[in-house]
Amino acid sequence: MHFRIQTDEMNFGLGMVTRAIAPRPVKQAYDGVLIETVEDGLVLTCTDGEMSIKAQVSALIEEDGCALLPAKLFAEMMRKQPAGEVDVRVDDRMRAAIRSRGSNTSMACMAAEDFPDIRDVAEEYRVSLPCNRFRDAVSKVQFAVSNDESRKILTGILMEVYEKETLLVGLDGFRLALQRIQAENALPANLKKDHLHAVTPGKILNEVSKMLPDSEDPAEITFNSSHIMYAFGGVKVYATLLTGEFIDYQKILPAAWTTEVLVMRSLFSDAIERCSLMAREGKNNLIYLHLIPDGRMEMTANAERGDVHEELDIGFQGNELNIAFNSRYLTDIIHNIDGERLRMCFNTNVSPCMILPEEGNDFTFLLLPVRIFNR
Secondary structure, three states, X not given: OEEEEEHHHHHHHHHHHHHHOOOXXXXXXXXXXXXXXXXXXXXXXXXXXXXXEEEEEEOEEEEOOEEEEEHHHHHHHHHOOOOOEEEEEEOOOOEEEEEXXXXXXXEXXXXXXXXXXXXXXXXXXXXXXXXXHHXXXXXXXXXXXXXXXXXXXXXXXXXXXXXXXXXXXXXXXXXXXXXXXXXXXXXXXOOOOOOEEEEEEHHHHHHHHHHOOOOOOEEEEEEOOOEEEEEEOOEEEEEEOOOOOOOOHHHHOOOOOOEEEEEEHHHHHHHHHHHHHHHOOOOOOEEEEEEEOOOEEEEEEEEXXXXXXXXXXXXXXXXXXXXXXXXXXXXXXHOOOOOOEEEEEXXXXXXXXXXXXOOOOOEEEEEOOOOOOOO
């Protein structure tokens, strides 16, 4: 194999695919990057056995072939090459000669036949979403994904595909994050329900979101009953879907509420930050909210070292309420909300609080309160 490539082109491809390299690969071949020649350049591939990434890059092919090189070493070597063209030649002794302006490096190849054959996902369903909107939606539900491996299905992000929108949902038993992406989707004519669904491991979808470009270009999502593939900008990410029944989150979303407040997001966020400083010093890490019918929200946090009291003007409908939340959980939600104002909907001080945009339904967050006594 022999090819010539610009360093920035190779570094882009390696920067994408090496995200699939595990810190401690379970197989020696998983420590490598497979480089294959194709008609228009090269395809680079890395895998950790759970996630696989391919990236196609432009190159001038002098001789077809493939080689498996140590991924981290080769990537680091390429990052340190001078800008411009790099010449890479793999000889019969399976050694790669890497030459650039004033630099000569020799590197031993690994056994390419040990690398797994990674093929495109057999298409049953396909969804196309704008890269930037898909990326933002993933980033705003990721914080609510569970880390509890005993409930494996909740370590994933649920994608539900309807005719007019695609929903992403993460939940961990204490909070729920839902984002809607308005987009036309062509559902199969023989579908027995009104939507498709798939659950991708959260850590894999988090990596995908970091790779997606900030553009309206489409991300093509192809999936079947067991596997999913994300394709965008010459990059493909492959993953095995999680199996099992995701929690029926629709059943835990309140259909009605007895108290609703409207609050300025920026003022509320600043008050939460100040209360959180003191809440973290206490034993329970709580922020207490007192919703008052005259249009005020009192926020307090206390610890042995002191206490904080905040007061905000709010729009108010319903009944007076005292309620408390874990300060970190509340902060996570507020940091993932855009818009000038937000709605908070309550029933009792032990039932979930729903947080919504002032208008529309682009997002829904649900947060369980902490039971409080003697306040």
